[in-house]
Amino acid sequence: MSISENLKKFNKELPNNVTLVAVSKTKPVSDLMEAYNAGQRIFGENKIQEMESKWQEMPKDVEWHMIGHVQRNKVKYMAPFVNLIHAVDSLKLLKEINKEAEKNERTIACLLQIKIAEEDSKFGMDKADAATLLSSEELKKLQNVKIVGLMGMATFTDDEKQISDEFQKLKKIYDQFRIMNSELKILSMGMSGDYKIAMENGSNMVRVGSAIFGERNYQ
Numbered sequence: 251m252s253i254s255e256n257l258k259k260f261n262k263e264l265p266n267n268v269t270l271v272a273v274s275k276t277k278p279v280s281d282l283m284e285a286y287n288a289g290q291r292i293f294g295e296n297k298i299q300e301m302e303s304k305w306q307e308m309p310k311d312v313e314w315h316m317i318g319h320v321q322r323n324k325v326k327y328m329a330p331f332v333n334l335i336h337a338v339d340s341l342k343l344l345k346e347i348n349k350e351a352e353k354n355e356r357t358i359a360c361l362l363q364i365k366i367a368e369e370d371s372k373f374g375m376d377k378a379d380a381a382t383l384l385s386s387e388e389l390k391k392l393q394n395v396k397i398v399g400l401m402g403m404a405t406f407t408d409d410e411k412q413i414s415d416e417f418q419k420l421k422k423i424y425d426q427f428r429i430m431n432s433e434l435k436i437l438s439m440g441m442s443g444d445y446k447i448a449m450e451n452g453s454n455m456v457r458v459g460s461a462i463f464g465e466r467n468y469q
């Protein structure tokens with residue numbers, strides 16, 4: 251199926267309260283334009299410089315989401331335009347984003363990445379550290395960043411029960427945090443292989459790449 255047909259299928263399948271981030275990493279601008287022409291406006295990338303060069307080339311009403319791990323020294327390249335940073339996992343990184351956002355006279359929306367997967371390789375904070383950060387005085391001083399939700403990735407496995415348990419765990423954390431912080435509105439979880447399980451467990455933002463654009467040759 252073509253990119254536009256895949257998108258049509260997703261738009262039919264996803265309920266209105268679930269936002270679709272089209273993950274276009276490694277794909278050429280011509281592919282992004284096909285999605286754009288089919289109505290897609292939110293794109294996710296995992297490398298800052300790749301996202302920046304696509305931002306230069308694409309129409310200006312595109313919303314850009316950084317979904318990958320962020321290196322502090324590269325924040326400056328996306329600060330002028332990024333709409334949502336999904337994988338924030340430290341106060342140190344937030345301070346850098348705040349500094350660059352201020353230079354650009356912007357406020358940048360961020361999600362805290364929570365570690366829910368078993369594997370050691372996944373980035374993210376544990377629940378206690380995230381709770382401490384969210385209620386810290388230091389965070390209140392950062393006027394140019396706003397934490398608007400949480401993000402998580404499940405273990406890469408065929409075991410649907412495990413995936414479901416991990417997403418459920420994040421949904422519980424999200425609900426608990428929301429009692430104290432009404433600004434949290436986004437729960438970003440689910441990719442091509444597990445977005446259905448994520449939605450069953452309360453996701454309201456899915457990050458879908460290969461199921462829209464086809465398989466990638468490299469990450």
Ligand SMILES: *Cc1c(COP(=O)(O)O)cnc(C)c1O
Pocket residue numbers: 273275296317318403440441442443457458459460461
């Ligand atoms: C690549 C990537 C995705 C999309 O993966 P697919 O399996 O192609 O849908 C989602 N989230 C993150 C953080 C990614 O790096």
